Amino acid sequence: EIQLVESGGGVVQPGGSLRLSCVGSGVTFSNYWIHWVRQVPGNGLVWVSRINGDGSNPMYADSVRGRFTISRDNAKNTVYLHITSLRDEDTAVYYCGRDVFGGVGSWGQGTLVSVSS
Amino acid sequence: QSALTQPPSASGSPGQSVTISCTGTSSDIGTYNYVSWYQQYPGKAPKLIIYEVNKRPSGVPDRFSGSKSGSTASLTVSGLQAEDEADYYCSSYAGSNTFVFGGGTKLTVL
Numbered sequence: 125e126i127q128l129v130e131s132g133g134g135v136v137q138p139g140g141s142l143r144l145s146c147v148g149s150g151v152t153f154s155n156y157w158i159h160w161v162r163q164v165p166g167n168g169l170v171w172v173s174r175i176n177g178d179g180s181n182p183m184y185a186d187s188v189r190g191r192f193t194i195s196r197d198n199a200k201n202t203v204y205l206h207i208t209s210l211r212d213e214d215t216a217v218y219y220c221g222r223d224v225f226g227g228v229g230s231w232g233q234g235t236l237v238s239v240s241s
Numbered sequence: 242q243s244a245l246t247q248p249p250s251a252s253g254s255p256g257q258s259v260t261i262s263c264t265g266t267s268s269d270i271g272t273y274n275y276v277s278w279y280q281q282y283p284g285k286a287p288k289l290i291i292y293e294v295n296k297r298p299s300g301v302p303d304r305f306s307g308s309k310s311g312s313t314a315s316l317t318v319s320g321l322q323a324e325d326e327a328d329y330y331c332s333s334y335a336g337s338n339t340f341v342f343g344g345g346t347k348l349t350v351l
Contacts, residue, residue: 159340161287168244169279169287169330171340183338186242219286226275226334227292234286 126151126230128158128220133235136210144205144235146220154178154198157223160205162216163234170216174223175203210239245269245331245343252349253321261346263314263331269341271312275334278307278316280327281345287330291316318348326350 132144146158160172173194174183182194193206203220217236221228246264253259263270263278270276278291289298291307294314304319314333318325331343 161342168345169281169332169342171332171342174338174340181338185339221289224277224289224298225293225296226273226340227277227289227332228279228287229289229292229298231286231288 126153126156126222128222128230128232130218130220130232130235133218133237135238135240137241138210138212138239140210140239141206141208142210142237144207144218144220144237146203146205146232148201148203148222153201158194158196158203159221159223159228160194160203160218161221161228162214162218162237164216172218173205207237210237212239215239242335242339242341245333245341247329247331247343247346249344250347250349252351253318254351255321255323257321258317258319259321259348260315260317261329261331261348263316263333263343265312265314265333265335265341267312269312269333269335270309270314272336273334274309276307276309276314277332278305278314279330279332281330282327321350323350 159174175194179196196203217234219234221231279287281287295307335341
């Protein structure tokens with residue numbers, strides 16, 4: 125069973141950039157499509173992005189397309205989420221998880237992104 | 242990509258059954274069978290409990306079941322237990338390479 129660990133969150137000023145990482149272990153990482161989902165503390169889950177096994181087909185929610193870029197380095201068992209032009213509304217816990225026939229399984233513990241001046 | 246609609250709360254007594262609805266549109270639930278359900282405890286990451294409308298990952302009790310009719314999906318928790326008190330979210334593939342979640346339902350075991 126794959127295990128995922130997110131990192132890279134922190135406090136960033138509006139307009140800034142950040143790169144989140146999702147590292148997988150215990151499996152052949154390239155076999156897994158990976159999602160990013162975010163959650164404002166106390167609020168619901170919001171789907172952000174998904175990438176297929178070889179990175180050739182990234183997908184994005186309309187609300188982040190153009191500012192967020194998902195990519196992966198299978199040699200490092202890592203999926204990245206590069207976030208630019210950060211806004212207050214991007215403040216959230218960002219989770220990664222593996223695709224399970226359209227669902228999200230094996231969630232990581234999440235990494236908190238806080239946009240604040 | 243409008244969020245799927247869930248009731249904000251649901252409740253039941255131990256041993257009872259509770260059903261949580263998740264209403265979408267013909268663009269998501271109504272067309273695709275990629276409906277999933279998640280359980281989330283406060284301060285914890287979500288856990289997948291149903292995928293493809295009615296399939297359970299290994300280790301999920303069969304007290305949890307899913308179904309779909311038209312553009313509405315449902316999660317039924319049978320034989321309610323105290324440990325089932327949590328937030329529950331649905332999600333669906335929404336076409337055009339996107340996914341959408343519901344707003345979440347807080348399940349209270351009375």
